[in-house]
Each structure stands twice: as structure tokens, then as C-alpha cells.
Amino acid sequence: MAGFLVRRFLGYLVLVVVASGLAYVLAASALNPRADFEGRNPRPADSVIDAQLNALNLNDRTPVLTRLETWATGVGHGDFGRTWEGGSVNAELGRRVWVSLRLLFFGTLLGATAGVLLGAYAAVNRYRASDRLIALASFVVLAVPVFVLAVLLQLGAQSTNNATGLPLFAWVGEYEPGAGLGSRLQHLVLPTLTIAVGQIAIYSRYQRSMMLDVLEADFVRTAMAKGLRRRDALLRHGLRTALIPVTTYFAYNFGLLLLGAAFTEKIFGWHGMGEWVIDSVGRGDVNAVAAFNCFAALLVLLAGLTSDTAQALLDPRIRR
């Protein structure tokens, strides 16, 4: 099994390296930081702008492959370059990564677990009222884009706060300055929910259809023929087997999750990677965008590895 995972890891690593490079080339050729320097008042001399851009490795007059080489060499040494303002990308990265990971971790954990359980429950109660209710709810949730959902949750939280007269929910930033862990948790609730609700809807639909496939599976019938009650046969033999394809889905779904998290950070004023990249694209900050690309690609790699590991643990057929 270790050999299998190592092989997969190497495969992913090549993908991540190529993808990061490609994304850098696209960002470096499409974004235009020069315009921003030129727009300053007073307009600096061209030679000054060139010098500044060169210092940041952002000069669009340098061939893009040369810039790529400079950037890649830096990344190879663990240096992601300078931001558009001249600050260290690494420092910014160090601050923001944990903010994003916290949000992603709790959102994914809650979303995937609750989604799988809800989906399995719906499948076992197929065509009953509870199944239809879950289906309807997930369809509605899936139809609500993150940026609308966030606003709606904020509206709901505000009216709850107003109705109870207590500051139960908070949604601006990550914490109140000077407040303790409680405040952090309080601020965590709404953004995490924003991410998790969509994930729950997706996973519940997916798990339901996987579970429906095993409901009438021969081996579930065998388990019942051995003397297990239907519910036990489904839980012991069905759910375990129906989880296997969901792990693959986890990897595919992860890109979408990252996107939702970026929106969420931006809307809730969390200073995470997502907020950073959305602002950076607007400013033409190539190095920050490239750093985010690496971060995203690496996370997708981790998601892929997690899914492979989970699959290898769940399914003896692919262990070798």
C-alpha cells in the first residue's frame, strides 16, 4: 500500500510543479502591474518604473520565461518573491495560510461527515418523507451561490441577535481585538457554516446515490441471508462499500471547495489566502497570485492523497 501511495504522490507532484509553472506564466502575461505604477501621481520616469518592476521580477518587458526562471529559482529556495508593495510574500503567506486552513478544515470535516450521514440516511429511507425533505433542502442549498448564502446567513444572524438581544453571532473578521478563544469560535461559526452547508448538500446527494446502488446489491442480500437485519446489513456491509467511491469524489470536489472558501473569506473579512488572491488579481500582483496557485495546487495534491489513502484503507481490492 505504501508503494502505491508513493507512486501516486510522485505523479501528483509532477502535476503540481507543471501546474504552478503554467499558472505563473498565465498570470505573469495576463496581469499588468506596470499600469499601476504608471497611474501613480506624479508619474515616475519609465526608467524608475522599470527598475522597480525589475526589483520585484514583475517587468513585462523581461521575457516571461526569464521571469518564470527567476521565480522558480526563488520558489526552489523557499522564497516566493515580493508583493507588489515590496513586502515579503513569504511573510504574508505565513500569516494567511493558517486562517484559510482553519476554515477549510472545519468546513470540510463538518460538510463531509454530515453529508455522508445524511445521504446514507436518505437512501435507507428512500421515497419516504424524510428522504424527500432532505432532497428538497439540498437542491435549494445547491442553488444558492456562496455569496448569496453568506449574505443570507448574515441577515439571519443579525435578526437572531436583534431578537434575543444578545451578540450571539459575529461575522466581521476573525475575532474582536483583545478577546479570547470564545470570540474566535464565535467568529468561526458563520463562515464555517457557509462552507459546510454547501458541502453537506453535495455529499448527501452523492452518498445517497452511491448508497442506492448498494441497497439491492447481492452482498447486502447475502448479509441478510446470514441473519442480519436489513438495517444492520446496510450499515455493516453497505455503507462501508458505498463510501469507497465518495473518497474519489472528495478529490474532485476539492477545487470547488477552495473557491467557495475564497468567496467566504472575502465576504466575512477573513484575512486568508482567498481574500488575498481576490485582491491581488485586481492589483495585478503576480507573485501573490502565483503563491496562491502553489498553495491551491498543493492542497489539491493533499486532497488527492487523502482520497487515495482513504480508498486504500477502505478497499482491499486496490491495495497492492
Next chain:
Amino acid sequence: MIPNAREHGPVLEVRELQVSFGGKAAVRGVSFEVAAGEVLGVVGESGSGKSATALAVMGLLPAAGRAGGEVLLRGEQLLGRPDRELAGVRGRHLAMIFQDPLSALTPVFTIGDQIAETVRIHTGATARAALARAVELLDLVGIPAARARSFPHELSGGMRQRAMIAMAIANDPLVLIADEPTTALDVTVQAQILEVLRLAREATGAALVMITHDLGVIAGCADRIAVMYGGRLVEQGPVQDVFDRPRHPYTSGLLRAVPRLDSARRLLPIEGFPPQRPEPGCQFAPRCPLVSEACTQAEPRLPDAPHSAACIKPTQRRGESEHEDEATVVMKVFPEPRQVLEVRGLVRHHRVNRGAWVRRRAGVVRAVDGINLDVREGETLGLVGESGCGKTTALMEILSLRRPQDGTISVLGQDTATLSRRDRRALRGEVQVVFQNPMASLDPRMPVGDIIAEPLVTHGRPDRVGELLALVGLDPGDAGRYPREFSGGQRQRVGIARALALAPRLIVLDEPVSALDVSVQAGILNLLRDLKDRLGLAYLFVSHDLAVVRQLADRVAVMYLGRIVETGPVEQIYSAPNHPYTQALLSAAPVPDPRAERARMRVPLPGEAVPVAAGCEFRPRCPRYIAFGEPTVCGSHRPDPSPQGLACHFPQHEFAVSR
């Protein structure tokens, strides 16, 4: 559970069982009983309701299924009990063996755990004790203890079915229900599994309900048989009686339609196909040669008697005798028959690669390992072998008309290795194929007319779809209908029409009847035989079923693990086989005749086909090699085929002398 158990009489009684799926009746009033230690064979074709009966008895019908009537286990009604109570009976008093052991075993648990679970559910044994019992049970069915930690996918089909049997007998059940337990298996493994089933029955004293479509299997193991048709029992009685004096026209028709190892007489198919939904009157009436007006008025009931048939004028004659004069084995002699296909030393090895980036050779599967085949004009060569022997790979190599890895393939004297693109395309018209599965061999999105026209259009030939449909016995007016509107047998006829479209010289038949019911099979075999005579076709007929091959073949080649072990005229192979594998195959194939079946001398073959590093591939299973008990040339050298096409160091005649 089951407190007032009666000591004598039937353990399982089914009375007036009804099963329907979404309002469509599948079983309509079936009654039978079995006593302890007795074997009841339930025979029926697909759609007869035999599997639905088994599932209803077990209380395992799918969600859409509804059952009515009575299922009495030692006099206690099971039908309609809540799942909680039934769970206490299933796996303890009533156990089931399913057809496909791969899908019937949970893929993510070891077989040891799955068997132990059965023990624990009903006895509350500790995990350790249950696992010990599981190992004991595995030993009983012939699986080594170390295999308890194997997952289902790591075992062969035969091993899985053994594990399934171990699971079924774990709690010494009163009744075992086996639904087509050997259908997915090779004939030599089938013989082993039937033996394991007999052992299991002896060990537990359970009653066995054996459900199958295979009359040969029933003939060998059942005490009594019940014949199902259209959701009802049409005949039941002691096995010998029913085979000797079938009373229902369907039973006697079935016996005349089934191909037999011991004769090549022309089969008599039952016309038409089974009813899709219940019709008024006797269900068999539309296909019955003896039908009268009274038959369509009321559905006849099965009288309560030791041997009875649900027919208003049950026949008393022997099913067999009156047709024996119809033997039509005509050995045609052609002046200088032309060679249509010549295969010499054909090799197809598959590399097994490992590694994500640097691909290393991890091994070689010798799917086809140097075979010779000859098919002459107007001749049928039967290629016989069990699954995995490489016969399908060989076919695909021939059909691709490309240069093989090694060896040569010549079609009509043209070496496929030297063909230009255009010549190869032209030659495709001369070699066509009929596939096994009539469901998968026709594109479901195309009307059959378009399917048959595709070869004609591709090669720019004139349209003759109507003519082709008529040739295979279908209505030319049906060209606009889609495959799903046809029955299995009709679809296979469409497949044959497509193969005939380009007027080929050679048709490759890949298990053309193995997916069909016996009553339909006979019609297709007869059609193939007639077409050969009329059009002077040559067939390369591939099958695992020796009885079917006998119907069509002039010569037979027997394949084992990528090699041809014996070749010869059909009469010689069937009456005086030389290679021990051929002998074992013939002896393992069941004959639909209880007396003959039980009197036969068997050459049981141990194990399953597994390649060996050196020497004769068949050696690990070879009764002769085992009898020698000492190293011989078999262990060091692969036998090369003799000029007569026999690949054995100790062929039958020499072996007999040396002993």
C-alpha cells in the same frame, strides 16, 4: 424460534406462493415441499420465476416485490413476519447459496470474517471462537486455513463458491436453498462444487432446494424435480420418472431440445419464446405442439400426486425414443476442401506492467502460447476450453487480421502479416463473427435494419437487409424495430444476419448460444447447421460447452492455458479421448439423464487452471501425473503437439500399456 418442531414430514412446505413485482406477477401459486436430507431440483428457464420463488422463501425479495401464500418451516409460517423475527431464522435454519459468489460476498471483508459473522449473529460466540469455527468450516469445504484472511477478489470463482457454501452451513441449517450455484463456474470446477454441496448436505442433514436451468446438474443430484414455466410448476415428480416419462409437453420438449454429449442428433427446439406476462389459459399453450382449444380456456392445475403434470392431457409416452431416428449427422465429403483459415504457432502474451513512471515488466500472461488451427471450407472446427484458457484471445487475434506477436494467421491463403490496409479491409468481408451475448452484440440505439446494413454500407454493397432477415427466419418487416423489442433468440438471429451480410467464407462463433435458454438454444443451433449446409460456410465455433460443440463440430480442438492439448475428429474426441484433460472435461460435463449420470465413472480434476513455471501446464491437475507419484518428464518439458495434434507425454494408449 421454531418451538414445536415436528420430527417427521417435510421441513419446508411452500403453499400457493405468489410473488409480484410492481403489480406484475412473477410467481403464481407454487406449492412444493422438501423433507430433511432430500434434494428437490427446481428447473426452469430465465423468467420462469424460480429465483423469485427462492428469494420469497428466504424473505429477501427486493423492495418492489410482494409475496403471498404460505412458506412453512417445520409448520411455522414465515411469510409476513417482521424483519427482526425472520433475521433469527435466516442463516440459522434457512440458508441460501447465490449464483455469483463474487458479487454475493462483501468485497471489503475477508472471507474468514464473513463466515465468522454468520456464526456470531446466531450463537453469540466470541470473535475468536467464531473465527476458529470459520476455519473449521473452510476446511470442510476444501479451503486451506491460511485463506481465511483472503478477500473475495483474491480467490478464484470456485474458491468463492466454496466459501459461500461454508457460510451457508455455518449454523447447521434445516434447509439449504441454492440458486444456480454452479452456473458461473467452469465445468470441472462445477463438478467439484457439486461434490462440496453433497458433503455439506451430509454434514448438516439439511434439505436442499437446488434451483437451476441445467438439466444435467439436476439429473446428477436431485431426488425429486419440479419444473417451472411462466411462474407456475408445470410438472413435478421423482427425478427418474420425470426424465423417463415426462408428462408435460414443456418438459418433454425441454428434454428434446437440450444438446447432449453422447449424441449429435438434430435438436428439436420449442417454437416461440416464454410469455412476457401471464396469459389466460395454459401458459405453454402458444408454444405447445399438442395445443387444443381447451388449453387456452382455463389454466390447468398441478394435481396432488407423486408424479403429476399441469396439463389437461398429460402424455404418457417416453420423451426420448420417438426421435432417435432423426439423427442427421451427415459427414459431408468435399473434393479437396480449400483451407479457409490456417493458424500456425499463434502467440499472444500480455505484459503485466507495474510502476507509475518507470514501467517495469512484472510478468507475462501467456494468453495464447503457440497454437495451430485449421478450418477448411464447409467445415466446423470446435474450439473447446474453460474460461481463461485463451480461446477468446485467440479469436480476437484472428478477427483483428493483423500481424500476430508470433506465428502466422492465413485467411483464404493470405497471410495477415503482409496485408495492405485495403486488402485487410476487403478480407474483413470474408471473416465475420457472431458474439455470445445477444444483449450486448447489437447497438441498442439502432433499428435492426441499420445494424444489418452497417457492413453493407461500410463496404459499399447493395442493400439486402430484407433478404438477410428472411434467411435467418425473421420477418423482413421487422427491420425498423429496435433490438429491445426482440427476444434473446431473435436478437441472436439478427447477429447472425449481420455476420452473413458480406457473404463471408468463415464465421467465427464465440459462444453463440451460451446466453440463451435451452428451448431457444436448439433453434439457433439448427439455424447455424442449416446455414452451413446451404451456404457452404466454414465455422470456427468456440464454446465451453462440450454438448453444444458436439451439435455442430466436424473436428474439435481442446485448449488449456493457451495451448491446444488435443485435436481430432469429433467422433474420436468424444468416444476415445486421449489427453487426460479432454477426458476430465467429458467426464465432468453433466448428462441430462439421471441413470447415465449416476452410473458414470468420473475422472475428478483437482484444483483450477494455474500456470506453472516449467513442464506440462496441466501437470498440477493431471490424474496420470499424480498417479505416477514421482518426477517425470512432465515436470521438466512442455509436451509438443504430435502430428495428430495431441500434446501429452503419456497419451491414453501408451499410459494404458505402461500400467
Next chain:
Amino acid sequence: MRGTLVLARLRRHPAALAGFVTLTVLFVLAFAGPCAARWDWNQIDFTAFRRPPSAQHWFGTTATGRDVYALTLRGMQKSLVIGLLVAVLSTGLAALVGAFAGYLGGWPDRLLMWGVDLLLVLPSFLLVAVLSPSLRGTSWVLLVLLLAAFMWMVTARVVRGLTLSLREQEYVLAARFVGVSTPRIIFRHILPNLAALLIIDATLNVSLAIITESGLSYFGFGVQPPDSSLGTVIADGAGAATTYPWLFAPAAALLVLTVLAVNLAGDGLRDALEAQ
């Protein structure tokens, strides 16, 4: 005959039926609705800034005095058209790449699937966002192409997987042994047999495309002013959603309704087509 069968199954599926009906109504509203309004989407009413809904302005007005009803419907037209085009293009591309990769196997397959994996690893939304400023001033059709270019990969993988099994189907082998050419086999035997999956997938891609487009536009990376889509309208109104709900609510509601209707319709189609 098959068509009627599918229709009959759909009819038994009330949610799907509701989806289709809603979708039709929304289309009619988006394209015929503006005719009924008194204000055009680019007109400015200098007498009404940020007014709540009234007889004059059904959905109220924006801070710059534009009619929210007209703006919203204008945005919806764009969103619907973009959604449909992206879905058709990306599903079509997925079908071609997936079917050829699966059928040909060998190195073409490995190459194409490596490309698919690469695109899956790339944060596609970000790339669209990065590239979209260079589209400014060009047609929104380029945005459609860009969106489609990053949306086909998962479907392509699914199509490839199914093609792998179809390729070994006997009817495909029969066609090959008759001498039918590879493209003809793919277009006549493989793709028609994947039609159900492709239709369903195209439907679900419509909703994904609409959501993605509106998300991009929400952050200013998608449809560029003066054009508007539901995303831009929602973005303009979201900041003040609590105080001026009419700026936000109609566009958000229509967006949710559209996506919901498409998803329900797609789900119903799946049931009707896959039961075959």
C-alpha cells in the same frame, strides 16, 4: 416511442416538471419581460435614486437611478445565455476528448488524461479571473469560451471511463471487425449510447456555469460594465442588503430560482433517461 416513454416518466416526476415549467417561465420573463417595463435597463431616472419598489419602478431603483427590474432581467438574459452556451460547449468538448481518449487508449489516452489532470489541479476560477481583465472591451463570447475551457474535465473523465467499457461491447467489436472507421464508430456507436449521460451532464453544467459566471461577475472578474449579469447586479446590492433589500433580493431570488429549476429538471431527466 422512446421519446414518449421519457416524457411519460418525466410527467410522473412532479419536481422535474416544476423545474421545466419554472425554467420556461424564467426564459419568457427574461426575454419578454423587459418589453412590459416602462424603463429601459440603461435609462436613468433622475427623479428616483434608491427608491423602494413602486408602480413606476416595480423593483425600485439603484443609487444612480436605474430601474432594478430592467437591470435584473437584463442580467438574467446574459446569465441564461452564458449558462446554456458554456454547458453545450463544455459538454461537447468533454464528449469528444473523453470518447477519443477512451476509445483510442495507449499514448493518446495517457496524454489527454494527463492534460485533464493538469487542468483539474490548476485553480480554474483563478485563471479565469486572471485572464478576464485582458478580455475587457471584447465580446462576452470570449468569457463563454474561457469558462467552457475550464469546465469540461470531470465530464471528460466520466465519458472516458464509460467509453472504456463501451469499447469492449460486442456491438462495437462487431463494427470494428466489419471495418467501420474509428471516428464513425465513435459518432455512431459510442456517443449515441452516452446520450443520456451527456444530456444530464449538460443540464447540470448549465447551473454550474450560471453560478460560476455570477460568482466571477460578483467579484468583478466576469461580465464587465456596462454589461450586467445577475452576478454584477447582486454585487451592487449585497453591500446594502439590510438597508435596501430591493437592490439585492430580486436578482438573488431569480438566480436561486434559475439554478434550482435547472437542477430539478436535470435530476428528473436523469431518472427518466437512466431508467431505460
